[in-house]
Every structure is written in structure tokens, then in C-alpha cells.
């Protein structure tokens with residue numbers, strides 16, 4: 001990192017671990033420049049032994065020692081953590097990054113000192129294999145330079161995309177929850193194969209590689225979903241027969257309305273923190 005050579009991470013859970021792995025792999029931070037604050041002793045020991053990072057049980061120590069702070073605790077404990085660290089935050093020195101789902105930037109700005117720079121990031125669980133897509137939004141006092149810092153940090157776990165915070169509920173509904181929708185589709189695809197007589201283990205391999213290969217095909221050739229669909233849909237063939245069933249049973253409409261309902265639910269949950 002150009003401006004911040006060190007990072008303090010508050011909350012040493014799954015997401016924090018995925019990020020640490022990415023930081024080390026992409027050489028964004030060195031292990032000795034990462035300080036993780038985590039309440040559970042066994043977890044601290046695990047992180048220290050696995051990645052050689054520094055750990056502490058004190059959130060205040062992380063804030064006192066580090067200028068760049070990543071908040072990686074669950075949304076329901078965020079208020080408590082912010083109240084604990086607030087008087088140690090110096091808006092001139094600190095940049096706060098947060099990945100808590102559904103917590104709007106104004107919630108942090110209300111509790112932390114005036115003019116604190118905050119960047120909100122919505123990654124997804126694909127971070128575990130460095131294939132996340134992270135939506136990134138800036139708070140009222142963060143600068144374009146701060147956004148660049150966040151982008152470069154989150155490139156450690158996959159792709160990044162700058163979005164206005166007003167779009168964060170939509171990002172949550174699509175890419176945040178998306179891995180569950182795709183999993184459901186794959187599960188059904190496997191069951192379809194089993195229904196057609198394939199042993200489950202073979203159906204699973206076929207389904208996974210088909211989804212993976214289709215995504216890779218789109219990414220590498222730039223072909224959009226309509227074009228790829230057309231490529232495999234020959235006149236009077238098997239694929240168009242399946243497509244007719246999908247349309248007749250309302251498959252595309254179900255997906256659109258499921259994403260929209262997730263969006264509404266995300267808005268509703270964000271309201272809890274207003």
C-alpha cells in the first residue's frame with residue numbers, strides 16, 4: 001500500500017481470514033503489519049499460527065496502533081464496537097473501512113467523531129477463494145484517494161466496483177446473496193440430472209463444470225448471456241425444449257422478483273441502524 005503500510009482488523013472471523021489470505025498472497029500487507037483484534041483466544045492463536053499476523057484482544061489497541069482500520073464484526077455488535085473505539089479515533093489519522101452488511105455509513109458517522117473518513121464495502125462469500133465481487137461506497141468525508149486505497153485492498157479477494165451508497169441494498173440483493181441463488185440453481189441442476197438417470201456424483205461434476213465453464217466463456221469471450229444461450233439452442237432441439245419449460249414455469253420472473261424481494265429486505269434491515 002502506498003499510504004498505509006499497516007492495517008488493524010477488528011473481528012477475526014471468516015471474512016477477516018479471507019482478506020488476510022488475500023493480503024499475504026497479493027503482497028498488499030506483510031504479516032507483521034497486520035494486527036487483528038479478536039475476543040476469542042483460540043481464534044487469535046489460530047490466526048497467529050496460520051498466518052503469522054499479530055493479534056490482540058483489545059480493539060482500542062488496534063485503533064491506537066493503526067491508522068487504517070477494517071471493521072469485520074457482525075452488524076449486531078457494530079454499535080458496541082464503535083462506542084468502544086470512538087474516543088480513540090482521530091479523523092486526521094484514521095481511515096475506517098467496514099464490511100458489515102446492511103449498516104449504512106450514516107450509522108458510523110453518527111457515533112464516530114465528526115469528519116471521520118468511512119468507506120463501506122459489500123463483498124461476498126466468494127472471498128474465501130479470492131473470487132469475490134465487492135461493491136465499494138464512500139462516506140461524506142472520505143476522499144477519492146481513500147476510495148482508491150479501499151479498491152486496492154479489496155482487490156486482494158477478487159473484483160471491486162465503485163457504487164453510490166444508495167445502490168448498496170441492490171448490490172447486497174444481487175452479489176451479496178447471489179452465491180446462495182447460484183447454489184440453489186446448481187443443486188436443482190444436479191437433481192435434474194439424477195432424475196434423468198445420472199449417478200449423483202457424476203451429475204454434480206457435470207453441473208459444477210457446466211456453470212463454471214459457462215461463466216468463464218462469457219468472461220473470456222465477452223459474449224453476453226443471450227448470445228451464449230443462442231449458441232446452444234438449436235432449432236427443435238433439446239435446449240429449446242428445456243427453455244420453453246423454464247419460460248412456461250416462470251423461471252426468469254421468479255429470479256427477478258427474488259432479487260427484488262432481497263433488495264426490499266435489505267432496505268428494511270438497514271432501517272434498523274438508522
Ligand SMILES: NC(=O)c1ccc[n+]([C@@H]2O[C@H](COP(=O)([O-])OP(=O)(O)OC[C@H]3O[C@@H](n4cnc5c(N)ncnc54)[C@H](OP(=O)(O)O)[C@@H]3O)[C@@H](O)[C@H]2O)c1
Pocket residue numbers: 010011012013014015016037038039040043059072073074075077080081099100101102122123124125126176
Ligand atoms: N461472510 C460473508 O459472506 C459476508 C459477506 C459480506 C459481508 N459480510 C460482513 O462481514 C462481517 C464479518 O462476517 P464474518 O462472516 O466474517 O463473521 P464472523 O466469522 O462471525 O466474524 C466476526 C468476528 O468478530 C468477532 N467479534 C465479535 N464481537 C467482537 C468485538 N466486540 N470486538 C472484536 N471482534 C468481535 C467474532 O468473534 P465471536 O466468534 O466470538 O463472535 C468473530 O470472530 C459481517 O459484518 C458481515 O455482515 C460477510
